[in-house]
Amino acid sequence: MANKSESYENMMAKLENIVSSIENGEMTLEDTMKNYEAGVSLCNKLYKYLNDAEGKIEILSGDKEKDFTGDEK
Template identity: 60%
Template structure:
């Protein structure tokens, strides 16, 4: 069965837990490598989400792409 897509926030929480475990010095070298690999996968997924989100925020104009800036009064 396919794994349900995790939210950005859920992945960030998981990454923070991985960092805490690795910082604790109470993990084996093998455990560190497993956590490192998982952390890299999570970082790649987070990066993709951020890139996709940035693309949705950009507005195409006649001059090309223009960053979206909300109008604040």
């Protein structure tokens, strides 16, 4: 998974702060670009984190989804 010292929630909070500061529009172009790069990096980490979690869930469930209609015999 992504950096073990950073939780998913922590990375999301950082990304939300970056987006908010960019939308604020009070930064220089250089600072905006640095924040944009940091945001893209965080997005990539979050994507990997979610993909890894999905893979673990698929392994644990045996790649078999069951229809839980109650008609099991």
